[in-house]
Amino acid sequence: MARWRELARRVGMKVNELCRVEGYRVIWLETPAARAGERSVYLSAGVHGDEPGATSGLLKWAEANEAVLKAGAFLIFPCLNPVGLVANTRVDGRGLDLNRRFHVEDDPVCGAWRKVMQGRRVKVGVCLHEDYDAQGIYVYELSWLPKGWSGEVLRRIATQRLPVEGRRRIEGRAAEGGVIQRRRIPEGLPGMPEAIALYDMGCGVSLTFETPSEFALDYRVKAQAAFLKVVVGMARGW
């Protein structure tokens, strides 16, 4: 959080308090262009606390891209589940999976999030995660584009140490080349994930990126930052 505040000061981002959870401040940041109402790129990590590659990767990318942050419209949620991050648990301090609660208006975190997001114009949404079952990187993409973004992004960032996930089914969904793409919001969900709530609010491309949590943390952090670099570049002209 100290590093986020330092960075925010350097690039002119506003630090806002979303809520407080068990003594932790949950913050979100916005750049001046996002504040002025420009269509924004949304970046989020740490909804699941046991996925530190995501929270560290987002910070790594942000610290290496100050000029991009200064010029662009960004909304950033660096860690929506600080209690989980400290305790290394998927769930929050109440034992709840936040990523099934983005429809809940009276949830202290997700309800506050819904208020902040109401009426905002988000063109690209990125939710960063990690997966214990994964053997490589993969993306869950919600978009209407005939050819999604994810295949190209994965090709550009895959390495020998962190290859593209080869499974044809990931969590029950058909995947190809590490990409699961959906145009419509799936029915019968057990609860509302952040990425689907964003898409439901009109975000054109919603990407959930996953790194394999059993691999070395350093490679995962680098892959998360590399993913953001490519996606933000693609979002610029879109």
Ligand SMILES: [Zn+2]
């Ligand atoms: Zn996750």
